[in-house]
Amino acid sequence: MTALLPRRGLAQILALIVILAVDRVVSPQFFDLRLQDGRLFGSLIDVLNRGTPVALLSLGMVLVIATRGIDLSVGAVMAICGAIAASLADSHGLPVVLAAALGAGLVCGLWNGFLVAVLGMQPIVATLILMVAGRGIAQLITEGRIVTFSSPDLVWLGNGSVLGLPVPVVIALGMLILTGAVVRGSALGLLIEATGGNARASELAGVGTRAMILSVYVWCGVCAALAGVIAAADIMGADANNAGLWLELDAILAVVIGGTSLFGGRFSLVLAVLGALIIQTMNTGILLSGYPPEFNLLVKAVVVLAVLLLQSPKFSGLAGIAARLRRTKA
Amino acid sequence: MTPKALFAASAMAALLLALPASAGQLTIGFSQIGSESGWRAAETSVSKQEATKRQVNLKIADAQQKQENQIKAIRSFIAQNVDAIFLAPVVSTGWDSVLKEAKEAKIPVVLLDRDIDPSGKELYLTAVTSDSVHEGEVAGDWLAKTVGTKACSIVELQGTVGASVAANRKKGFDTAIAKHANLKVVRSQTGDFTRAKGKEVMESFIKAEGGGKSICAVYAHNDDMMVGAIQAMKEAGLKPGKEILTVSIDAVPDIFKAMAAGEANATVELTPNMAGPALDAIAAFKDKGTVPPKWIQTESKLYTAADDPQKIYDSKKGLGY
Numbered sequence: 001m002t003a004l005l006p007r008r009g010l011a012q013i014l015a016l017i018v019i020l021a022v023d024r025v026v027s028p029q030f031f032d033l034r035l036q037d038g039r040l041f042g043s044l045i046d047v048l049n050r051g052t053p054v055a056l057l058s059l060g061m062v063l064v065i066a067t068r069g070i071d072l073s074v075g076a077v078m079a080i081c082g083a084i085a086a087s088l089a090d091s092h093g094l095p096v097v098l099a100a101a102l103g104a105g106l107v108c109g110l111w112n113g114f115l116v117a118v119l120g121m122q123p124i125v126a127t128l129i130l131m132v133a134g135r136g137i138a139q140l141i142t143e144g145r146i147v148t149f150s151s152p153d154l155v156w157l158g159n160g161s162v163l164g165l166p167v168p169v170v171i172a173l174g175m176l177i178l179t180g181a182v183v184r185g186s187a188l189g190l191l192i193e194a195t196g197g198n199a200r201a202s203e204l205a206g207v208g209t210r211a212m213i214l215s216v217y218v219w220c221g222v223c224a225a226l227a228g229v230i231a232a233a234d235i236m237g238a239d240a241n242n243a244g245l246w247l248e249l250d251a252i253l254a255v256v257i258g259g260t261s262l263f264g265g266r267f268s269l270v271l272a273v274l275g276a277l278i279i280q281t282m283n284t285g286i287l288l289s290g291y292p293p294e295f296n297l298l299v300k301a302v303v304v305l306a307v308l309l310l311q312s313p314k315f316s317g318l319a320g321i322a323a324r325l326r327r328t329k330a
Numbered sequence: 331m332t333p334k335a336l337f338a339a340s341a342m343a344a345l346l347l348a349l350p351a352s353a354g355q356l357t358i359g360f361s362q363i364g365s366e367s368g369w370r371a372a373e374t375s376v377s378k379q380e381a382t383k384r385q386v387n388l389k390i391a392d393a394q395q396k397q398e399n400q401i402k403a404i405r406s407f408i409a410q411n412v413d414a415i416f417l418a419p420v421v422s423t424g425w426d427s428v429l430k431e432a433k434e435a436k437i438p439v440v441l442l443d444r445d446i447d448p449s450g451k452e453l454y455l456t457a458v459t460s461d462s463v464h465e466g467e468v469a470g471d472w473l474a475k476t477v478g479t480k481a482c483s484i485v486e487l488q489g490t491v492g493a494s495v496a497a498n499r500k501k502g503f504d505t506a507i508a509k510h511a512n513l514k515v516v517r518s519q520t521g522d523f524t525r526a527k528g529k530e531v532m533e534s535f536i537k538a539e540g541g542g543k544s545i546c547a548v549y550a551h552n553d554d555m556m557v558g559a560i561q562a563m564k565e566a567g568l569k570p571g572k573e574i575l576t577v578s579i580d581a582v583p584d585i586f587k588a589m590a591a592g593e594a595n596a597t598v599e600l601t602p603n604m605a606g607p608a609l610d611a612i613a614a615f616k617d618k619g620t621v622p623p624k625w626i627q628t629e630s631k632l633y634t635a636a637d638d639p640q641k642i643y644d645s646k647k648g649l650g651y
Contacts (some may be wrong), residue, residue, distance in 0.1 A: 027538055036567050043537045050530055144365040145651060146525070146554070148584065159565060235525040235558055241367070242524040287534035293491050293520035 008259055012274045015257075015307045019281045027288035039161035043284060045169075051280030052168040053078070053244070055273045056227040057251035058258070059172075059179050060220030062272040065255050067213050068196040068264030069116060069123035071220045074251055076134025077108045078228030078244030083141040085229045086238030089149035097154060102225045108134065109221020113214035131248065138240035148237040158233025168230045172273070175223065180269050189267075192216060196264025254279055257307055278307065356616065357387040359407030360416040360442075360605070364394040368582060369602060371650030373418070373443065377605035384609050397421055401428045408435045414612045416605065417454075418442045429453035438615060442604040445625075455615065456622040458608045460600050462495045465630045466502020468598045469577045472632055473547055474510045476575060476595070482546035485535045486518040487528050487559060489551040496520075499551045499579060516545075521555040528555030532562035542568045547575035553585040553597055560593050571595055571635075581633055583646040589639035599631045602649065 023043070024030045033042040057074045064071045081101040088097045108130060115126035141147075149155075160167040183189035194202040195212045203209045224244075232238045256262065257278055258271035282303050286296050309315045358381070362374055374390060381388035389412070391403035397420050407415050408431055415437055419425065425446050432439050433453055441457035473484070484507070489496025500518075507513040517535050521528035528550060536542035542563065548570070550556040556578035563570040570576055571593040578585060581599035588594035611622040633642065 029537060029540070032537075036565075041566065043534070046530075046533050046537065050533075139365065143650075144371055145368050146584070159561075231526060235529060235561065237525065239525055239554075242522070242526065284534060287519055287531055288538050290517055290538065292518070293488060296491075296520070 009268070009271050009274065011307075011311045012258060012271055012278065015310060016274065016278050016281060019278060019285065019303065023281060023285035023288065026285060026290075030285075030288065035164065038164070039166065040164040043288060045166065047277065047280050047284045048169045049166040050284065051277050052166075052172045053227040053231050054247060054250045054254055054279060055172045055276035056175060056223045056230070057247060058254040058272040058276045059175055059269060060216075060223030061248075061251040062255045062258065062260055062267045062269060063179075063183065063192060063216040064123070064220050065252070065260055065262060066192050066196045066264055066267035067216050068199070068262075069213065069216070070127065070252065070262070071112060071217065071224075072124065072127040072248050073108065073112060073130035073134055074220060074224040074227075075244035075247045076131050076138065077105055077221055077224035078231060078247065079138035079238075079240050080108065080134050080141065081105050081225035081228035082232035082243045083138045083147065083238040083240050085154060086147040086149050086232045087141060089151040089154045094151075094153035094157075097151075098229065101229045102222055105221040105223075105225020105228070106218055107221070108224070109218035110214070112221065113217030116217060117210045117213035135240065138238075138243070142238055142240040144240070146237045146239045150236070154229075154233050155236055156233075158230055158236070168234070171226065171230065175226065176269060176273055179219070183269070193264075193266050196266075198265075250279055251276075253304065257304070257311075259311055279304075355385060355387060356413045356612065357389065357410075358414045358416060358609070358612065359403070359410070359412040360388055360390045361400045361403040361407070361418065362390050362392055363400075363418050363420045364392050364396075366395055368651035369580065369600065372602040372646070373604060375649045376602045377416075380603060380606040380609055384613070386609055388605075393420060395420055397424060401425075404428050404432060404439075408432055408437060411435070412437060413616065414455075415439045416442050416608055418604075419444050419446050423447045426453065438612065440608045440612060442608060451624065456608075456611055456624055456626055458604045458611075458626045458628060460628045460630060462498035462600075463502040463505075464627070465579050465598050465600065466499040466504075467506045468502075468630050468632050469499075469549060469579060469596070470503040470506025470513075472596050472598075472634075473549065473575065473577050474507060474513060477510075477513060477546065479512060481512045481514075483514055483516040483539070483544055484547045484549055485532075485539070485545055486515050487521040487531055487548065487550040487555040488518055489520065489523045489555075491520050493523075496523075496551050503549055515549075521550065521558070523552050523554060525554045525558035528558030529562045530558075531555075532559035533566070536562065536566045536568070542566055542574070545574055547577065550576070550578040553578045553580040553582045556594065556597075557584050557588060560588055564593070569593075581631075581642075581646075582651045583643050583649075584651075586633070586639040586643035586646065589633075589635050590643060592635070594635075596632060596634045599629075599633060601628050601631070604628060 030043045033040055081104050084104050085097050085101040088100055112127050115121045116123050157167055162170045191207050192212055194207050195209045199209045231243050254275035255272045257275035258268055260267045286299055365371055393399035417439055438455040440455055443459055445457050519531045521531045539545050548559055556576055560570045576594045577596040579598045581597045585594055585597045607626050614620040
């Protein structure tokens with residue numbers, strides 16, 4: 001487990017605690033929890049529940065970024081898979097719905113991985129193609145409407161609860177453990193990091209870099225598919241125009257807040273998910289604060305800047321110099 | 331015969347073959363924005379229905395949200411020498427030159443749903459649009475009437491920040507409830523016009539207002555956000571439509587489904603029938619030379635549970651919302 005929880009998570013944990021404390025100030029009932037119809041009810045649960053889609057996306061995104069790639073298409077993949085799930089939900093059982101949606105995510109990931117690993121396209125351009133086309137595909141599936149469904153099985157995925165926790169949160173937790181077990185329980189994580197650190201050297205050392213790159217994009221697609229199914233299940237409908245819109249940026253931000261460098265070579269799954277929680281804690285806090293919505297984006301930007309500054313070695317270096325100067329003057 | 335006239339003649343001939351046309355049948359070109367929303371799809375289907383009802387040949391060009399496609403479509407309508415052009419402009423500026431061409435060809439242009447830059451007022455015959463400030467007022471007036479004299483804390487789900495519709499619907503509602511001291515908007519946040527955000531914001535409103543017990547009514551700038559908010563209220567163990575009043579705008583089919591289930595109270599319609607009044611104005615203009623007013627305001631009709639929501643849902647769900 002030490003591999004899952006590296007010592008470098010201190011800045012992130014500190015940031016989360018500070019934001020939680022601020023949330024407590026703007027909304028005194030922030031930490032209140034009670035049972036409502038067999039599930040926990042409170043703002044903390046909202047943070048976990050609403051943070052699930054970005055947390056799932058960041059699980060895939062962090063591996064892609066570790067190979068020095070990026071996946072801009074995850075939001076569009078969410079829309080496609082949500083649309084597929086919603087269209088099938090009332091006529092097929094949950095296993096078929098899930099298989100179709102996750103299968104579609106896998107195919108999307110294969111497409112991205114093929115463009116990057118086999119054709120050697122720049123990841124940002126290669127995934128931009130699906131980012132643009134994917135939303136169109138989703139709109140074709142839903143015919144531009146919001147496709148609603150009432151299948152209780154799929155609705156349960158979005159709104160049900162297990163031991164008081166919302167199902168999406170349990171799924172995200174399961175995915176974190178699964179991904180962690182696979183990449184850190186084997187040498188896979190190391191090979192992914194090697195690919196991102198220096199693809200050519202790794203190739204010469206016998207790492208199957210092409211397979212590594214292909215598989216991280218596939219995993220990213222599957223994670224996005226799961227997020228898309230959950231987003232659709234949550235509102236009992238697939239909204240192709242808006243599902244997952246701009247969430248690729250939140251996912252990248254979550255990964256970066258989690259301390260993973262966009263230059264690849266190292267990553268932390270737990271910290272990426274923590275990054276997603278930091279973003280959502282801030283979002284929920286803004287909603288609870290009662291400030292006019294015109295401030296939302298500004299507040300978000302300031303907090304993100306602060307969190308990133310906290311992590312920047314140069315900035316802490318500067319702060320150190322400033323402190324020393326003050327001491328010498330005194 | 332000039333090539334242009336030849337083209338128009340052959341187009342007319344093709345049209346005569348295709349339709350059992352009456353003698354004075356009008357041909358109207360409609361440059362539609364494209365499939366940006368369910369409402370837009372409904373507008374297209376209602377336009378077709380209204381044209382068929384009046385035996386007008388309506389040619390619809392889908393611009394796929396691009397102004398250059400709309401300009402191309404208008405030029406091709408001019409070349410076909412249509413009797414009138416309907417335009418649902420995707421943006422408000424940049425229409426001057428193409429509308430001048432239409433004016434020179436003596437083809438009247440009617441704007442549907444959206445207005446264009448004021449500098450071009452003389453370039454079109456009339457604009458058929460809804461007044462979104464008025465929509466907000468209708469919603470506010472209904473709430474004030476329903477609540478009566480008891481104190482009422484309202485939470486508001488705004489549309490996208492910066493969208494003029496959102497600003498107008500807020501303004502209209504605020505004006506309407508300002509006359510009643512017992513009504514007060516206690517929380518207002520943006521739900522970006524989407525179900526998912528409407529649900530998320532409503533969840534936070536419920537927590538911030540002590541579990542939702544102190545909320546008396548929800549006002550949403552569109553029905554989609556309200557559908558999300560209704561889910562949030564139900565999951566929190568509240569009873570929307572009974573304990574908490576709801577009023578929203580647009581009148582999309584799903585809000586009627588909620589209304590039929592007793593979970594929503596009222597919606598103000600943004601009618602998808604912009605073409606009907608436009609067709610009437612064009613017919614009067616062509617037959618008797620009646621110049622319509624520069625702005626034809628569509629009705630902002632209020633629907634409540636008393637209006638047989640199930641029947642309205644059935645009639646609306648096929649329109650493509």
